[in-house]
Amino acid sequence: DGITLEKVRDYVWEIPQEGDMNVPARVLASEELLDEISEDKTLQQLKNATHLPGVRKYAVCMPDGHQGYGFPVGGVAGIDAENGCISPGAVGYDINCGVRMMTTNLTYDDLRGREEELVDALFANVPSGLGGGGVYEGSMDDVEAILDRGMEWALEEGFAVPEDLEHCEDEGVRPDSDPSKVSQKAKDRGKNQVGSLGSGNHFLEVQRVTDVYREDVAADFGLEPDQIVVLIHCGSRGLGHQVCTDYLREIEQAHSGLLSQLPDKELAAAPAGSQLAEDYYGAMCAAINFAWVNRQLIMHRTREVFEKVFDRSWEAMEMDLLYDVAHNIAKKETHEVEDGEEREVYVHRKGATRAFPAGRPEVPPAYRDVGQPILIPGSMGAGSYVLRGGEESLTETFGSTAHGAGRLMSRTQAKQEFWGGDVQDDLREGQQVYVKAQSGATVAEEAPGVYKDVDEVVRVSDALGIGDRVARTFPVCNIKG
Ligand code: 5GP
Numbered sequence: 001d002g003i004t005l006e007k008v009r010d011y012v013w014e015i016p017q018e019g020d021m022n023v024p025a026r027v028l029a030s031e032e033l034l035d036e037i038s039e040d041k042t043l044q045q046l047k048n049a050t051h052l053p054g055v056r057k058y059a060v061c062m063p064d065g066h067q068g069y070g071f072p073v074g075g076v077a078g079i080d081a082e083n084g085c086i087s088p089g090a091v092g093y094d095i096n097c098g099v100r101m102m103t104t105n106l107t108y109d110d111l112r113g114r115e116e117e118l119v120d121a122l123f124a125n126v127p128s129g130l131g132g133g134g135v136y137e138g139s140m141d142d143v144e145a146i147l148d149r150g151m152e153w154a155l156e157e158g159f160a161v162p163e164d165l166e167h168c169e170d171e172g173v174r175p176d177s178d179p180s181k182v183s184q185k186a187k188d189r190g191k192n193q194v195g196s197l198g199s200g201n202h203f204l205e206v207q208r209v210t211d212v213y214r215e216d217v218a219a220d221f222g223l224e225p226d227q228i229v230v231l232i233h234c235g236s237r238g239l240g241h242q243v244c245t246d247y248l249r250e251i252e253q254a255h256s257g258l259l260s261q262l263p264d265k266e267l268a269a270a271p272a273g274s275q276l277a278e279d280y281y282g283a284m285c286a287a288i289n290f291a292w293v294n295r296q297l298i299m300h301r302t303r304e305v306f307e308k309v310f311d312r313s314w315e316a317m318e319m320d321l322l323y324d325v326a327h328n329i330a331k332k333e334t335h336e337v338e339d340g341e342e343r344e345v346y347v348h349r350k351g352a353t354r355a356f357p358a359g360r361p362e363v364p365p366a367y368r369d370v371g372q373p374i375l376i377p378g379s380m381g382a383g384s385y386v387l388r389g390g391e392e393s394l395t396e397t398f399g400s401t402a403h404g405a406g407r408l409m410s411r412t413q414a415k416q417e418f419w420g421g422d423v424q425d426d427l428r429e430g431q432q433v434y435v436k437a438q439s440g441a442t443v444a445e446e447a448p449g450v451y452k453d454v455d456e457v458v459r460v461s462d463a464l465g466i467g468d469r470v471a472r473t474f475p476v477c478n479i480k481g
């Protein structure tokens with residue numbers, strides 16, 4: 001397909017700079033993963049991204065990369081915040097889609113024999129699917145407050161404790177939020193979705209810890225073998241999607257000159273310093289806040305469900321937030337670029353997770369000595385991982401690593417290959433995983449076989465030193481939209 005890759009060293013491949021590329025591009029993968037990455041448009045999209053004005057150092061594809069809208073899922077680009085640009089397609093439609101993990105002091109034995117009861121209770125009480133409202137039915141004033149203050153709002157309203165904020169990326173609040181830049185249509189879409197999983201790839205999963213790789217770090221994270229934990233994956237629902245749609249359209253029109261110089265219309269970008277760049281950034285930050293509240297309310301509801309099922313308070317079960325990470329986001333951060341120069345860049349992480357190592361001031365005090373927790377879901381029939389930010393991430397990936405196993409086939413293809421009911425039965429009989437979903441089609445689209453090998457993705461992250469393996473979990477109960 002005309003894209004040459006040069007091997008830099010183990011797991012590091014480069015598309016050399018040529019033509020209108022502003023920088024080279026890099027792919028971080030084993031040969032096995034690289035074969036999968038090479039099957040779709042990922043490499044072309046990564047190369048295209050190097051045409052964006054102000055992109056620094058190199059555009060990078062994580063080991064779980066696959067093609068997305070304009071820019072790969074699993075793509076990272078640090079773009080100069082002074083003379084570069086910001087690109088909604090390089091953030092993604094589901095702004096601040098992300099994952100949080102809550103620990104407990106329950107063990108797998110406490111749960112065995114009660115999986116069915118727990119999965120039914122979660123499914124009945126955690127809103128999911130396309131329609132159906134959220135945990136909190138608020139007013140438009142609430143929506144404004146959520147967009148403005150994020151998790152601070154959840155704290156004020158009694159849906160969070162202070163530790164929940166401390167254990168969230170950016171403490172659950174983007175100070176640059178500007179709710180006035182979010183359209184009424186977006187706010188309307190979000191209003192009755194506060195605390196809802198949504199459909200498709202989003203899930204709530206009760207898991208057990210199966211492996212611990214770095215005992216000291218695992219202890220700092222409060223993780224030990226056989227422990228029950230809960231992983232929640234969702235984003236900003238219709239609100240974030242609308243923000244992305246609104247600004248893509250506006251940017252395509254207002255900055256058509258820039259767009260005409262880019263190889264793909266889907267890379268539409270607003271020049272740094274332009275009104276639209278500021279407006280999109282403010283609106284995106286507001287959507288980020290919305291997503292954090294969304295995951296917080298789902299976690300709050302999960303605590304209540306556990307209280308009912310196990311007849312103890314959530315505090316007694318020590319249902320604490322380990323950490324919450326965003327994996328569709330752009331943020332102004334300071335990084336070393338070419339020649340060791342320090343620059344403020346818009347770090348676009350689309351299907352990529354921040355992976356800051358020990359010492360970086362953005363890592364909350366509780367984890368500053370060991371590195372930021374990173375959460376990498378696998379699938380409902382495979383392991384998921386907790387990592388910690390690795391020492392190499394700042395030089396290699398603008399402080400980032402993978403966000404999942406990564407999709408191997410399209411949803412359409414998945415529905416041809418798998419039948420939801422069979423997948424569910426196999427999971428239960430073969431792996432003791434209890435899945436409940438709004439539709440069989442969702443189960444087929446999210447079957448374990450549609451995802452790549454998460455163990456391999458994490459092995460590469462660990463080998464490169466960008467995100468170090470701490471612990472592995474395996475699903476017990478899973479609910480989906
Ligand atoms: P995305 O945000 O790109 O939709 O997905 C993130 C990752 O979540 C996917 O790459 C996949 O590895 C993982 N994943 C999808 N469904 C499930 C699930 O039901 N359980 C777990 N543990 N992981 C999942």
Ligand code: MN
Binds near residue numbers: 098
């Ligand atoms: Mn999402």
Ligand code: MN
Binds near residue numbers: 233234327
């Ligand atoms: Mn996601």
